[in-house]
Amino acid sequence: MPPKDAKILVTGAGGFIGGHLVAKLRSLGYSNIRAVDIKPLTYWYQRSDEVDNRVLDLNRHDACFDAVDGAHTVYNLAANMGGMGFIENNKALCMLSVLINTHLLEAAKHHRLPGRFFYSSSACVYNGAKQTCTDVTALKEEDAYPADAEDGYGWEKLFSERMCRHFREDFGVVTRVARFHNVYGPHGTYAGGREKAPAAICRKVIDAQMTGKPLIEIWGDGEQTRSFMYITDCIDGMFDITNSDIEYPINLGSSELVSINQLVDIVESIASVRLDRRYNLDAPKGVRGRNSDNTLIRKELNWEPSVKLRDGMEKTYRWIWDEMHKAGKESVVNLT
Ligand code: NAD
Ligand code: GDD
Numbered sequence: 001m002p003p004k005d006a007k008i009l010v011t012g013a014g015g016f017i018g019g020h021l022v023a024k025l026r027s028l029g030y031s032n033i034r035a036v037d038i039k040p041l042t043y044w045y046q047r048s049d050e051v052d053n054r055v056l057d058l059n060r061h062d063a064c065f066d067a068v069d070g071a072h073t074v075y076n077l078a079a080n081m082g083g084m085g086f087i088e089n090n091k092a093l094c095m096l097s098v099l100i101n102t103h104l105l106e107a108a109k110h111h112r113l114p115g116r117f118f119y120s121s122s123a124c125v126y127n128g129a130k131q132t133c134t135d136v137t138a139l140k141e142e143d144a145y146p147a148d149a150e151d152g153y154g155w156e157k158l159f160s161e162r163m164c165r166h167f168r169e170d171f172g173v174v175t176r177v178a179r180f181h182n183v184y185g186p187h188g189t190y191a192g193g194r195e196k197a198p199a200a201i202c203r204k205v206i207d208a209q210m211t212g213k214p215l216i217e218i219w220g221d222g223e224q225t226r227s228f229m230y231i232t233d234c235i236d237g238m239f240d241i242t243n244s245d246i247e248y249p250i251n252l253g254s255s256e257l258v259s260i261n262q263l264v265d266i267v268e269s270i271a272s273v274r275l276d277r278r279y280n281l282d283a284p285k286g287v288r289g290r291n292s293d294n295t296l297i298r299k300e301l302n303w304e305p306s307v308k309l310r311d312g313m314e315k316t317y318r319w320i321w322d323e324m325h326k327a328g329k330e331s332v333v334n335l336t
Helices: 016-027 061-068 091-096 098-110 153-171 197-211 231-242 260-271 295-301 309-327
Strands: 008-011 033-037 052-055 073-076 116-122 174-180 215-219 225-227 250-252 257-259 276-280
Touching: 008 016, 008 061, 016 033, 016 231, 061 098, 073 098, 073 231, 091 098, 091 153, 098 116, 098 153, 116 153, 116 231, 153 174, 174 231, 197 215, 197 260, 197 309, 215 260, 225 260, 231 250, 231 295, 250 295, 257 260, 260 309
Parallel strands: 008 033, 008 073, 033 052, 073 116, 116 174, 174 250, 215 276
Antiparallel strands: 225 257
16 A cells, blocks of 8 residues: 555545545545545535645546646546446436546646555456346456457447557556456445446335335346445455556456346335336346456455355335435436
8 A cells, every 4th residue: 555645646536436446545544535426525425634635637648647746646536327227328428428538537647656656447348249238247357358448438448548558658647457246345336327137126125115105117127237335345345456466457256146136125124125026128238247357356365255245235215215214305216
């Protein structure tokens, strides 16, 4: 890890993972954190007044140069993204995030960044043909090629991974890249259109209880499979990968594969309810099955994400429950 007084830049700090990263860095004693996001400060999911918080549009070249100035280490978590409902309908916006990573890399080169540059890639880089069945073979790092990434978002991530590689090889920026598999936990998006399945299912189950309508809408037939990584595993893995010698993009994800129906079972059991299920086959579905092969991360770091889905979902559900009840959000939660 960098020295405790090193300036650490976290981009996307107003978002889910960036907010947790800043909180963790503070708890570890880092005293010189610069946190950047495009959102007004009042919309940041977590915020500390002890931090150099800046509202900047990192699509802009000049904003990236300002943000990186004086930094020792960069964690780039800024991207215009969301769950399937967002990325399927906003491909151009997703691809425009290429500007963020490109300008940040240029700034790192210009300012001769002394520490590491971390880039948050995604399991969406993997070849679609390897994700066509529910009992999918877990994805190994080499399965990203030949390339057939998720349209829009996945291609941006794959291109940006390569940009990191070339800035490392040609310009000496010490880049590290993790491919996150669906991350969930408290302080994330649970409504509004960008939410992913774990938070969406929690919201819908809570909504059913608040409205007294024992019905849940599930996108697709519910048999599609995923693995979900709890946020604390994501943060721990990010630190380890950033500080490691691993120069190529590596999986950072849970290997606990579940169907969406099983995810709903878990949330129903946490909530002690049973709901009627209505399947919306026209909703965004993404790949049929996706799991993380953790052979490489186990070999390299002697570690892999280990928080059980049930345990992480308990915490996530409780947080969303509190948020929805605090805000009395019956109207917001009627989203499907
Ligand atoms: P998030 O949407 O909660 O956070 C991203 C933040 O980036 C947002 O707060 C957003 O306002 C900010 N941002 C967007 N455009 C910006 C700009 N032009 N300038 C400055 N800030 C900007 O998402 P997250 O879940 O915290 O994801 C963080 C990173 O991890 C992203 O790069 C994402 O693609 C990647 N990732 C996340 C997951 C996941 O399941 N959460 C999976 C794979 C990859
Ligand atoms: N979002 C959402 N909301 N998904 C639902 C819902 C719902 O109410 N009901 C069922 N699903 C299904 C989706 O149709 C999809 O098949 C599956 O749950 C998972 O959806 P998401 O969590 O939205 O996304 P994803 O796993 O396909 O992709 C996510 O993870 C990638 C990394 O693994 C996205 O967030 C990507 O941006 C991310 O890179």
